[in-house]
Amino acid sequence: MATSSVQPDLPLVRRLEAVGFRAWPAASVVYDGSWQVRLTGGHPSKRVNCVVPLDPSDHRDLDQRLQKAAKRFADYGRTLVLRETPLAPPVLIQHLERTGWEVFETADVMTVDLSRLELPDTLDYLPSHDIGRFADACLHVAEEDPALKPALAEILSAIKPTSGFFMKQDPSNGAVATVLCVQDNDLAGILSLAVAKSHRRERLGTDMLSSALRWARISGARTAWLQVEATNEAAIALYDRFGFTKAYSYRYWRKS
Incomplete structure (x- = not known):
């Protein structure tokens, strides 16, 4: 490193x-x-x-x-x-x-102390447990190949800790935002946070993340963590606003 x-x-x-x-x-x-x-x-x-x-x-x-x-x-x-x-x-x-x-x-890899966060008293979005629907939403928002659904659903189905699947649907455009929160004892992981290109700058990322973190805290988590590409300045700025700080970095290597 x-x-x-x-x-x-x-x-x-x-x-x-x-x-x-x-x-x-x-x-x-x-x-x-x-x-x-x-x-x-x-x-x-x-x-x-x-x-x-x-x-x-x-x-x-x-x-x-x-x-x-x-x-x-x-x-x-x-x-x-x-x-x-x-x-x-x-x-x-x-x-x-x-x-x-x-x-x-x-x-x-970033973390935040959930007890120190000011979060809404209510959840703007309630978690779903519909894996197939969430897999469809993730692929749609990320503009990825729908053929990946079986493999993505297999990963989601294999998650053993308690999980909340959060989605924002638009009546005319389908899914426009997603986030997955995985609560593992006192730790809550934030994954698959994404907003459709057509709906960015509408505070959807802030609202989705707020709901996931609020749900995690209600469920007993004390610390939230996430992983973000070091070049993703927009996402890092969002996490900074919530008080996330870097715990460590990791790198991917391949043979050139």
Whole structure:
């Protein structure tokens, strides 16, 4: 990772990584030592198609293990992607740099203390439990291929913690905003927050996020977390307004 004057809280990183895995579960998860190998044949999301090293000291046999992972990804018709968090071995990252790998995306994990937030007394949007309808809404808002619905529904159905599916519907345009809130004990994850291009700058993102966070707090969560691409300035500005602060960053690597 890029050097920083503030070192990440590794126990917090481990906990947020664990709840993140449960909030967006991969279809296949195997371990090579402490490396988690996550694959989902029908859905392209990087979070469910990557290798995630989870112990800074686990850096034995790097070439062999990377080749083994690459073979497993190839069996799924995918190119090997490695997700580097603060738990990744520095020796492994140095090896990637030497052997022609490149970083192609950076994201931030952000958290906020829900007890400190001023949120509406009522929910503007109530959560649904209709997975099929929510999957349709997500794909419509993001303008993604409707053929991804079975794979997305499979991911959503596999989420074990309590989940709330929030949607805003427009009578003439269908779904125009979505957000998923996954409550895992005292932690609530915010995922799939999206607003249709035709309805941006209408405070929908603010209203949807407010409802999800209010629901999470009512349900017993004390801290909310989310993951956002480091280049998504509009989303980061929204989260800043709610008091979210960066806990740590992660990067995706692939062979160049």
